[in-house]
């Protein structure tokens with residue numbers, strides 16, 4: 547793991563500098579992230595792991611501009627998104643960030659093609675048919691573009707969600723438990739697809755997961771414990787990750 551962009555071999559897709567975030571709970575404040583600093587190289591696949599409540603989703607939401615840190619900076623590419631006002635942030639997110647959720651979040655009344663191209667339409671951008679076809683082919687949905695989400699399997703729906711995340715050629719794709727609702731064989735296909743987007747399309751992917759097998763699809767696994775970064779592993783095996791998770795936060 548890299549603490550700042552000066553250590554990276556190439557350009558950073560994402561940098562967090564001293565990011566802290568807490569949530570209000572009654573009169574108390576619950577710290578979710580504490581002074582997290584990291585840099586993620588462009589064109590790499592990173593998994594984020596940690597116990598329940600360790601701050602994984604908060605990290606992803608702050609990194610993707612879906613939530614705002616209390617302090618610290620978040621840079622996506624060369625844009626400091628922590629300085630953007632709400633409207634500018636919404637526009638930036640739409641054009642530069644892709645999201646994949648556990649529950650797919652496809653609109654049931656729209657076809658696959660309409661779902662996938664929605665971020666372009668919302669941003670007032672035209673649809674490049676060739677790129678759409680390329681992306682649908684890359685995710686294995688060629689010929690299914692006229693179907694509605696409910697006419698697809700869970701794995702196919704997640705593929706459509708991945709296509710939607712890729713359609714704007716974003717700076718980074720953030721995935722929160724993307725295989726959490728899938729059986730293990732389908733999960734494997736979705737992980738292979740995410741891997742393919744990194745290796746063959748040059749995409750940057752950051753994925754939260756509880757599953758050591760899923761984490762091992764990534765180039766780097768970063769660990770969170772109690773809102774703090776707690777180390778990282780590169781090119782890890784399932785055994786390495788499982789062992790590391792078992793003593794998270796104990797040092």
Ligand SMILES: Nc1ncnc2c1ncn2[C@@H]1O[C@H](COP(=O)(O)OP(=O)(O)OP(=O)(O)O)[C@@H](O)[C@H]1O
Nearest residue numbers: 569570576577578597598599600601602603604605
């Ligand atoms: N909207 C919120 N309001 C209050 N507290 C929150 C909110 N979101 C998160 N938290 C708290 O912040 C901490 C970090 O939560 P977060 O969801 O980021 O953890 P996580 O590692 O993703 O957990 P899980 O693996 O269970 O999804 C937890 O203590 C959680 O209860």
